[in-house]
Amino acid sequence: MANTNYPSANEPQQQQTRTVRTSNNNVKNIVIGVLAAGLLGTWAYFLKSKNESEDKITMTQSQASNAMSARDSVQLLYNDALTRLDSITGNNNNLQGQVATSNTEIGRLKNEINSILRKRNATSAELSRAKGLISTLNGKIANLEAEVARLNGENQQLAASNTQLTEERTVLQTNLQTSTAEREELAKTVDVASTFSASNIAIHPIDERRNGKEKETSTARRVNKLVISFDVENRVARSGPADLYVVVTGPDGQVVIDPALGSGTLTTRNDGDRPFSFKTTIDYEQGTRKAVSVPLRRPDFKIGDYKIEVYQNGFKIAEGTRSLKKGGIFG
Secondary structure, three states: OOOOOOOOOOHHHHHHHHHHHHHHHHHHHHHHHHHHHHHHHHHHHHHHHHHHHHHHHHHHHHHHHHHHHHHHHHHHHHHHHHHHHHHHHHHOHHHHHHHHHOHHHHHHHHHHHHHHHOOOOOOHHHHHHHHHHHHHHHHHHHHHHHHHHHHHHHHHHHHHHHHHHHHHHHHHHHHHHHHHHHHHHHHHHHHHHOOOEEEEEEEEEEEEOOOOOEEEOOEHHHOOEEEEEEEEEOOOOOOEEEEEEEEEEOOOOOEOOOHHHOOEEEEOOOOOEEEEOEEEEEEEOOOOEEEEEEEEEOOOOOOEEEEEEEEEOOEEEEEEEEEEEOOOOOO
């Protein structure tokens, strides 16, 4: 069919179709736009939420870091205080009693500080409180340190005094030992010096008769008594009784021993232990010469020499010999 300028019957329908298509396209575009806007909004919200969360996390971490830094600072202060306290009380036993006296207050401070530091989420106010308590604790420690200094000063003075006293005691002991030795030496000197000096020793053989008459004789068979005489004197010996020991040795070389005479053993200074025949005691007056006469009675005397020795103060002070003869027809 030939083309003409008149519309055909299908044109309205085509126009309508195009209109519908255009309308559908517009709706689609609007939906897509709305969806895109919603998606963009959602992403924007998510991004904003994420940023806000990250800011909150950063802030929380910063706050936690600051809190830990403040807590660690307080912990360091507390550790330093404990170290000072341990150093003082550990090295100074004299302070143990004083620490015990204030132990209640120190223990209270330590307990409260520990209670705060054990909290992970301790507040600024609590940490500030802990700092104040540590300051109080340090004040008490400072008082103890001052007491340590005072005690150390006193100890140094006592040590110096003890050293001086020790030196003085050593000097005194030396002097005492010297004095004791000198005194002992002097006592020995005086003791030796107090020994009697004897002189004029004589031995008289006597014939003592029944009527009381005495006659000196050298005939052994007639002698029944030996009279030993001598003089003693000393300027040092004190007045009073003095013992004299007489040793009589017979012609046979044996010391005359008789229980009836009171014989015994004498310890001498130079001759060791010696038996003595008899002992006599005299009453001596210091600084004077005294005559001594002692008898030795025996029922029979042998022919020969009789040796007489006299001891006083452990020393032999006199010695003499007398011979007795056999005698003649008229002896």
